[in-house]
Amino acid sequence: MVKVPKINAIVDGFKYNSQLVCPNYIFFLTHMHSDHYNGLTPTWNRGPIYCSSETAKLVKDLYPQVQGITSLELDVKHWITLDKNTNEGVNVTFIDANHCIGAVMILFQGDKCGNILYTGDFRFIPSMLNHESLLDSSGQIINIDHLFLDNTFSDPEFIFPPQDICMQMVFNAIEENPESDVWIKNECFGKEKLYVELAEKFKTLIVICPKMYRRICLLNLSPEKFTTNENEGYIRIVNTEQMRGLNERNKNQISTIGIWLTGWMKHLVKHSENGVTTYKIPYSGHSNSEELKTFTRAIKAKNTTFTSSCARKSKGNSEIVEETYSRKSDVYIPPTTPEILPKRRIQNPYSSHLKKTKKPKVLGSKIQ
Numbered sequence: 001m002v003k004v005p006k007i008n009a010i011v012d013g014f015k016y017n018s019q020l021v022c023p024n025y026i027f028f029l030t031h032m033h034s035d036h037y038n039g040l041t042p043t044w045n046r047g048p049i050y051c052s053s054e055t056a057k058l059v060k061d062l063y064p065q066v067q068g069i070t071s072l073e074l075d076v077k078h079w080i081t082l083d084k085n086t087n088e089g090v091n092v093t094f095i096d097a098n099h100c101i102g103a104v105m106i107l108f109q110g111d112k113c114g115n116i117l118y119t120g121d122f123r124f125i126p127s128m129l130n131h132e133s134l135l136d137s138s139g140q141i142i143n144i145d146h147l148f149l150d151n152t153f154s155d156p157e158f159i160f161p162p163q164d165i166c167m168q169m170v171f172n173a174i175e176e177n178p179e180s181d182v183w184i185k186n187e188c189f190g191k192e193k194l195y196v197e198l199a200e201k202f203k204t205l206i207v208i209c210p211k212m213y214r215r216i217c218l219l220n221l222s223p224e225k226f227t228t229n230e231n232e233g234y235i236r237i238v239n240t241e242q243m244r245g246l247n248e249r250n251k252n253q254i255s256t257i258g259i260w261l262t263g264w265m266k267h268l269v270k271h272s273e274n275g276v277t278t279y280k281i282p283y284s285g286h287s288n289s290e291e292l293k294t295f296t297r298a299i300k301a302k303n304t305t306f307t308s309s310c311a312r313k314s315k316g317n318s319e320i321v322e323e324t325y326s327r328k329s330d331v332y333i334p335p336t337t338p339e340i341l342p343k344r345r346i347q348n349p350y351s352s353h354l355k356k357t358k359k360p361k362v363l364g365s366k367i368q
């Protein structure tokens with residue numbers, strides 16, 4: 001939950017007591033995971049909600065009575081009025097967050113707030129840095145005054161592979177056990193792309209629960225690849241409770257492997273015990289620590305706020321801030337002549353970080 005600095009807008013916060021502060025807040029929902037729409041109720045009437053078209057469909061399906069949901073097209077700058085009396089407003093651009101269907105990053109641009117980028121939950125891919133809205137007329141990344149960053153896996157120990165490699169790990173696990181059924185533990189919406197790949201590669205329908213099937217039909221995510229009838233496919237998506245029955249199922253002579261998909265596993269772990277084989281595969285919709293560093297180095301935000309409560313004390317947070325500010329010093333230290341560099345360094349508010357980077361050496365070599 002974040003109150004956008006200097007304007008009356010809130011992102012992923014529906015418990016925020018706006019009436020205490022200002023009665024005219026507007027709300028944004030980055031994606032339809034429960035930890036982000038927490039607080040939204042069937043009788044919500046505290047302000048308009050802006051989100052992607054997919055998220056809007058999911059909200060309306062969950063709470064048909066909720067009023068004031070507006071979907072915004074991605075990749076387009078939208079002017080949103082904040083105060084009808086003064087015509088104050090803010091430009092808003094949604095960028096695909098590569099997290100789950102309908103998930104967006106939000107770029108706010110306004111006279112009061114400057115340029116604010118809110119990533120929501122996101123899985124970094126390099127093409128994000130080429131997004132038109134993030135580039136100026138010379139192709140450089142625009143100044144970002146404040147970055148709100150999904151730092152779930154900022155700890156340096158989380159360097160799990162890209163999704164396509166993890167997808168191959170899932171393929172391999174299934175191919176290693178050609179006679180077995182497959183149970184994949186997942187309770188979150190968001191891995192449908194993987195399931196469609198599995199259906200096509202292994203020529204089977206994917207068995208899912210009625211709630212997930214309803215959402216897949218609603219968003220038209222290849223519903224023909226899915227079924228709710230467990231007799232119609234041998235790859236099944238199960239929840240925690242169902243996964244507890246894996247041992248019993250194998251004891252009953254129905255050979256079944258178990259697969260867990262989560263970045264918290266860090267790397268592939270295969271385990272066999274009492275005739276039951278399980279795989280823990282780090283397929284994640286969040287960025288790993290190296291991807292976060294690549295992203296923040298490129299964005300060079302003036303200020304960074306971490307949004308993941310579970311990673312509030314992550315060792316990686318300070319590294320990200322340090323690298324961001326160190327790189328930012330490139331802007332403040334023009335490589336003109338060697339003589340003025342020491343003086344400029346002293347004036348730079350982030351000068352203490354210069355000692356920890358190799359950048360001054362690079363500047364020196366350029367000057368020579």
Ligand SMILES: [Zn+2]
Pocket residue numbers: 031033099121
């Ligand atoms: Zn999420």
